[in-house]
Amino acid sequence: MTRATERKQGFMRSLDPAVLTAFGCIVLLLVLGSFYSRSFLSPEYLLQQLKVASFLGIIATGMMLVVLLGQIDLSVPWTVATGAMMACAAAAYGPLGTTLAIPFGILCGIGIGLFNGVGVAYLRIPSMIVTLATNAVAQGVMVVYTGGFSPQDSATAAMRYLATGALIPGIPNVVFIWALIGAAMVFLLRRTGFGRAVYGIGNRERAAYLSGINTRRIVMTAFAASGGLSAFGGVLLAGYASKAAQSMGDAYLLPAIAAVVLGGTSILGGRGSYLGTVAGVILITLLQSILSVTQMPEAGRQIIYGVVIILMLLLYGRAPASR
């Protein structure tokens, strides 16, 4: 067998049924949408969707890394908000603050992620619990910091440019950023020792540990990365809206988890491809878009979300039967 055909087979295998189903659903949604309005298939609409999807895509990338380890990051809402608020806050401190706004926001996210990582990897607290707690603490810190009001600081020009500008005409910067992060993630997962270790730990942490992998450091790093990516998502969202807001991250937790899981990544860890996450992110974004275009109220959107996720999970996300 030649190397090329082996590679090709490897690629085909990564297209597991879940990823194909997700892409199938995307096509289905577009077709359904086009019955409602012709504009659903127009390049402008699709590009706009891609732009909206990018924010979720960046956040879901971090979530995927953590889910691949068999963990979960529930601190997304306030990590997003912290990243956004801290970046905006830094902007108030003169030119230096303005320059360092974006890295500072991301750094705050990495800090939250590191905290999560230490709790999960070194203290062995279930990730669900420790990330819920850090989410609460981050919220508490932000409430104290902002005095309970929406922060008055506004986003820097750089943040606005990244989120709304277009370096290459026609392609929004944020799409470009997502593509870069995505490419880096694919490289990380497929070509580096870190990526192999992530899959290994997700499959069987015990076996990975006994193989001499420093599992704790890798778990901690993954959480830090997830925190950093969430915060970066927050920074971009603040740029998009020109300022940060108290509950700006709430709308990203469920969609991020849903995107990762709908894209075929096992919630138990160890299995999943980034392509699937991309599909999941686009699928969720389109679903949201169509629900809002059809004037579906928030209540209906929540219900449809929940039901769609459960149905898709029942289709292919089930644990094997015990007997």
Next chain:
Amino acid sequence: MENGGPLFRMEGISKRYGGVRALENAGLSVRAGAIHAVLGENGAGKSTLIKIMAGVVAADEGQMTLDAQPVKFASPAAANAAGIACVFQELSLIPELSVADNIVISNPPTRFGMIDRKAQRRIAEEALARAGAADIHPLALVKDLPLSRKQIVEIAKALARKPRILILDEATSALTAADVSKVFAVLKRLRAEGLALVYISHRMNEIAELADDCTVFRNGSKVASYAAGTRSDAEVIEMMIGREYHSVYPPKPGRLAQIAPVLETRNLSWADRLHDISFSLRSGEIVGLGGLDGQGQRDLLLALFGVLRGLRGTVLVDGSPISIGSPAQARRHGIGMALIPEDRKTEGLMQPMTVRDNLSLASLDRLTRGGIIDRAKEESAINQMMTLLAIKAGNIDAPVGALSGGNQQKVVIAKWLMRQPRIILLNDPTRGIDVGTKQEIYLLLRRLADEGAAILFYSTDYAELIGCCDRVLVLYDGTVKRELAGAEITERALIASALNIPSAEPTQREPAQ
């Protein structure tokens, strides 16, 4: 009762797991008031047979009759209801519940829909007394009991169901000698009370003491049934292995040069599991770890590999004392240690990942440059290992779980050999794999030793220890009871020292004239 027909009978039982045949046209017939010993090598199908009997798994084919009536058990509960209770090898106790809760678990006494705690306590105390363990407190949590006591609770739990047939699967393997004799007394009393007992054990002396009837299994089929005492041990062993078992092992090099040891321990102790273990391991040598299962062999290997915390005593590599805090440190260049773990499903392999990913997992540090995998290097290292171990995998990008058990075990070994370890620790590496692969592994071990590796080899199969090892350390209750070398390594010596029987050596020397 004496000469009535069999109480329970199984005929033509077949069971497959995936493509692997566990039982083929097997049968068993037990009578009341007798102890029926089931013998066979590991993987001969004994465990599957009793799981079918106890309703844990369903047979693919075959019939079972109880009191000459055909029966079928859809679940363990159904088998219980029919009067069959089983003491499983892997404990079936709920760790967070109390002893009393566990004993009555399948059928607790209730009042007004709630569990009657007083009645429960009474039943538990009665069952514990019947199992010869009235000293266990019914309110103690199971997780707080030592393994040996848990096993007794397990027996009490089975007795509380008032069974007609009691199955014991390696029920004594975790027991201390004092508990074993208690359990034997209990079993004999139960026999006198008219129960049918099915007893699975690897220990010939236990069978000689207890059994009335024996059935030997090999490769999933029944070889023979006979009344206890009508066959010699040699005949029985011959039936179990069904072949001359010396030929499969490579020749030993004989006396080894007395060079400085690569690995040495002095008074190594850990918790209450390992006590003052001192031994040395030289390059080119295969040292076996013997003894009954669960006497600290596994803990010793884990201790050496840096997994256990709170070790006391000294570990020396190349003569200098070191402390190893994790497998990552153990595999480092200066030490070069590898551990082939006990359970390849949970400790050795990531079943859903590809053969390629599994093979490189222990060597990622060597196959990457700046964190990025060097694919050419990985490819050549993998190819080398595939050839060296003759791993039969259609496609190295297929999940390792799809390979046969033997080939999976080869992958576990290969993944470590890729690092060219100097010290190789093996934890029962041939369990549950086919004879052909076993033989390949024996040859490989000897070859690695000849090339300079130091090998510490724990096996539950005495024949392997005899056939492969230059020396054998026999562990009993966490300490080295005896060290056998060269021609001293005989089955008799191994069993005697494993059971800690001081002078069970055959009378080799004639009394001096």
Next chain:
Amino acid sequence: MKDWEYRLAEHRGTLTALAIFVVMFIIYTANHPAGFTANVIQTAANKGVLLAFVAMAQTMVVITAGIDLSVGMIFLLTNCLASWLVVGSPLETAFGVLVVLAVGALCGATNGAIVIYGRLQPIVATIATGAVYFGIALLLRPFPGGSVNEHLADALTGRIFAVVPASLVALAAVVLLIWVPFSRSVYGRAAYAAGSSETSAYMSGMPIRRGKLLAYTLSGLVAALGGLFLTFFTYTGDAAFASGNAYTLFSIAAVVLGGVSLFGGKGSAIGAVFGALAFRTIGDLLFVFDLDPLWQPLFQGLILLAAISLGALALFRVRNRLEWFL
């Protein structure tokens, strides 16, 4: 060891939670401007009881080694439903209460069925069903509003004999009528056993599935009781996302404080109830010490963090590092 020592060990978690609560409550009332009066206790009880119900609901799922991230949403949904139905004549009110409780039980049973028969992970399944329940709550009450039978509400949130808060009596009644029978039933034990070791429980022939399903169903029912009481206190229905999320989060904190193991199989809802009361009291300490209420979310987050870190102390007793990965 003597019998009583074993019993003490069995209830250690619950007793610790009780002790924390008592100490905190003494500090609270000692520093409260009004002191230890029936009024202070009634207010404290009414706040604490809501979380206590939700924590009890969470416990039932947690002992099966699951987690219910939709519990706060069931609480909201039943609150919104009650603000429509628990009104009018006594008969209508009674009917309304029954419907609300049945809907809560149905939500719980749905979670259970998806987890047990659908074989989905509890965490993802309940995040998703939580969205559905919240959506329904929002359908029922797009804006805060509605009403409740005020006679019933006042009776259940007032005081009995002018001293004992009625809500506490109701809580005690629920513990006695739902939790105690459940935990001592065969199914309750099966739920514990499944949480401790599902394989062993199966091998022992226990009714694991029915036990777990009952646990989830009762969890929904108890969450609905919480939702009813929320309606009694506020006289309105309000589908507030943040409030539902906060209750879910706090219920986990209360469960941990109450000595219930998040790995399943261990702990009591009674412990979780004391955990909830203690958590509320600690949160309110800020007020008696006259601190800015802005600090409350941070303070509560830190308590939660401290509570879960306590659980991690056991880690340092682990001597075989492989046990980290169980």
